[in-house]
Structure formats: C-alpha cells, structure tokens
Amino acid sequence: MLPRRSLRLRKLIVCPFRHSLTLPSHPFYGTIQTVKILAVSDEVVERLYNLCANGQFNDIETILGCGDLPYPYLENLVSLLNVPLFYVPGNHDPDYHTDDPLTHAEGGSNLDLKLTRHRKFLIGGFGGCIRYRPDGTNQYTQTEAYLRAFRLLPHLALNRLKYGRALDVLITHSPPFGIHDEESQAHRGLKAINWLLRVAKPRYHFHGHTHFQRRNLSPSETTLGVTRIVNVFPYKIIEVNH
Incomplete structure (x- = not known):
C-alpha cells in the first residue's frame, strides 16, 4: 500500500488542473496594489483641463472612458496626464473602423468586447446601450447584447485559468438592467451586463449613459455581490485595489 504522500502525488499527476479549478475568484499574491483612475462619461467637463494642467491630477495613473464623449476630449486628457486610456463607445459615438481616425481616440485602447491586462489589473469592456432607434x-436589443457578451466567454475562461480570476474591472456604457437605469426605453439597462457581472465577478464595474444622478434621485454607487458598481457621470476619481 502506497503512503498518503504518494497517493496525493498520484492524484495530482492524474488530474494536474484539479486544484486550479478551485482557486478563489480574487486571490492576492504579495502586496496589495492600488491604482488611482479618472473615469469619465457622457459630458465634457472643461474644468478638468485646468485641474490636469495645474498638477492636481498628477497621481492619476489610468483614464477609463465609459462612452458618449468626443474623442478629442479623451485625447486632450491623455495628453495632459500622459497615462494610458481605455474606453468603450456609447450610443452617440461613431461605429469603429480601424482605418478611420475619426472613429477612435488617438492614444487610447477601445476595449469593446476585449480584455487586457494593465499593471496586473484585468480590464474588460462592453460598449453600447439598449436599442431605442432602428438605425441607432x-x-x-437584449438578445443582441447577450450574443455579444457570449463572445467574451473564451477570454474570461482563459483569464481564470491563467490568473485565477476572470476580471478585475469591467467598463461599459450602459448600466446593468435594474441598477442605475431608468424606465424609459432609451436608458434601460442591458441584462447581458448583469450576466457578465455574475460570470466574471469583477471587483469594479464603471458605466455611464444615465444622468439622473445629477438630480440626486438615486445614489451613483451600488454593491452587487463582490462588485462595486459606479455610475461615473460626468467623472469620478477612484482608487482600485488588487
């Protein structure tokens, strides 16, 4: 009869990925890393130019754009802060074409239906909103949004196998369905985003699109499970931890 240590070794050899499948969603390795981000959406705030130029945002390390902003605005922020920009398009932004410079922000990364790793943070993006005009x-539609979200599954699964978690930060234009959204068709949330939050379990979800928080009718932050959901309109300064 083999000793216990040998039996355990045999099990690991037979099923080498057995223990990787039980990793926690957000394991910590070493010291906690903090990154201060500037998240923006939907409205140009010219005062930010002065704040950046005066050095008040010198500790900002990343810009996240959540849609419906003129690309020159995002480009100016990148030039002033000299930090990476990750963004998704909103419903008032043009269709993206790689050969058309007017359809993307120079110096930034369009993360619509993409994932990236930045300073050990896993960031993913999901652009657009609910359909409220046939030619919008x-x-x-909710179904179309689900089909788009499903395209992220292979990348999320690969992240979980490689890093022990699927996603740290999700940026979208639309809010989730029933969270920070409105009853009007144009500002109803996407159910596919709720699904992404359940599957990927990011620590942070930043979105734009709904502006009613300006009237103090609803809080701009909500916690859902392990995820902190933030409506960044028109901008927020947030520290994210990993």
Missing part, C-alpha cells in the same frame, strides 16, 4: 449606432 452602438445600440442592441
């Missing part, structure tokens, strides 16, 4: 740009 970056607008989707």
Whole structure:
C-alpha cells in the first residue's frame, strides 16, 4: 500500500488542473496594489483641463472612458496626464473602423468586447446601450447584447485559468438592467451586463449613459455581490485595489 504522500502525488499527476479549478475568484499574491483612475462619461467637463494642467491630477495613473464623449476630449486628457486610456463607445459615438481616425481616440485602447491586462489589473469592456432607434449606432436589443457578451466567454475562461480570476474591472456604457437605469426605453439597462457581472465577478464595474444622478434621485454607487458598481457621470476619481 502506497503512503498518503504518494497517493496525493498520484492524484495530482492524474488530474494536474484539479486544484486550479478551485482557486478563489480574487486571490492576492504579495502586496496589495492600488491604482488611482479618472473615469469619465457622457459630458465634457472643461474644468478638468485646468485641474490636469495645474498638477492636481498628477497621481492619476489610468483614464477609463465609459462612452458618449468626443474623442478629442479623451485625447486632450491623455495628453495632459500622459497615462494610458481605455474606453468603450456609447450610443452617440461613431461605429469603429480601424482605418478611420475619426472613429477612435488617438492614444487610447477601445476595449469593446476585449480584455487586457494593465499593471496586473484585468480590464474588460462592453460598449453600447439598449436599442431605442432602428438605425441607432452602438445600440442592441437584449438578445443582441447577450450574443455579444457570449463572445467574451473564451477570454474570461482563459483569464481564470491563467490568473485565477476572470476580471478585475469591467467598463461599459450602459448600466446593468435594474441598477442605475431608468424606465424609459432609451436608458434601460442591458441584462447581458448583469450576466457578465455574475460570470466574471469583477471587483469594479464603471458605466455611464444615465444622468439622473445629477438630480440626486438615486445614489451613483451600488454593491452587487463582490462588485462595486459606479455610475461615473460626468467623472469620478477612484482608487482600485488588487
């Protein structure tokens, strides 16, 4: 009869991925890393130019754009702060074409339906909103949004196998369905985003699109499970931890 240590070794050899499948969603390795981000959406705030130029945002390390902003605005922020920009398009942004410079922000990364790793943070993006006009740009029915979200599954699964978690930060234009959204068709949330939050379990979800928080009718932050959901309109300064 083999000793216990040998039996355990045999099990690991037979099923080498057995223990990797039980990793916690957000394991910590070493010291906690903090990154201060500037998240923006939907409205140009020219005062930010002065704040950046005066050095008050010198500790900002990343810009996240949640849609419906003129790309020159995002480009100016990148030039002033000299930090990476990750963004998704909103329903008032043009269709993205790689050969058309007017359809993307120079110096930034369009993360619509993409994942990236930045300073050990896993960031993913999902652009657009609910369809409220038949010919609307970056607008989707609930079913169309689900089909788009499913395209992220292979990348999320690969992240979980490689890093022990699927996602740290999700940026979207639309809010989730029933969270920070409105009853009007144009500002109803996407159910596909709720699904992404359940599957990927990011620590942070930043979105735009709904502006009613300006009237103090609803809080701009909500916690759902392990996820802190933030409506960043028109901008927020947030520290994210990993």
